[in-house]
Amino acid sequence: MKRAKKQIFHDYIAKHGLKSTRQRDIILDAFLSTDRHLSIEELYLKLRAKHPNIGYATVYRTLKLFAESGIAREMQFGDGQTRYEHVTEGEHHDHLVCTGCGAIIEFENEAIEKLQDDVAAAHDFVITTHKLELYGLCAACRK
Structure with missing residues (x-):
């Protein structure tokens, strides 16, 4: 599945005349290696230790490209941050926040x-599309 998403992304940037860069590939690998709903800052901080040459703006622009290419979806969960999740063809799920x-x-x-x-x-x-988000307190927060 990761290989297919990588191919979708590389096809997208080639089609739009964009460069395939090492930094974009590093960001793509980091994004695809997690199952979390990542904010730009979370992904940036995850990358920063090993790749200090990758800036916040590069992570921001690359995540936007992931969404445009269809391998990621932008999500808002009411905390003021845009988060990104993987998109898998034919899969649907909802969220408890x-x-x-x-x-x-x-x-x-x-x-x-x-x-x-x-x-x-x-x-x-x-x-044609929908999303369901239920907000409340998880078991740990209720204790």
Whole structure:
């Protein structure tokens, strides 16, 4: 899967006349190696120790390119930061967001998906995309 996402990204930058750079490849590898919803700053800090020559602006611009190419999705979870998550063709999940510690938990629930389809059908509505985010406190924050 990582190889396919790398190819999608490289095809995208070639199609748009952009350079394939070592810095972009390092950022891509770091992004693809995590399952977290990363902010620009989190990814930058992850990279900084091993690659001090990669600046914040480069990470910012590269994450934007990932989103434009379709391998990442920009997400807002109410904390003022844009976060990026992997996009996998045909996969869908929703999110539980802890307002205490900021944890983001992905989940899938077929009953919720069916209910959304039923509601849309009852209103003669065709869903093209959607997102569900539930906000509250995780078990650790409730203690």
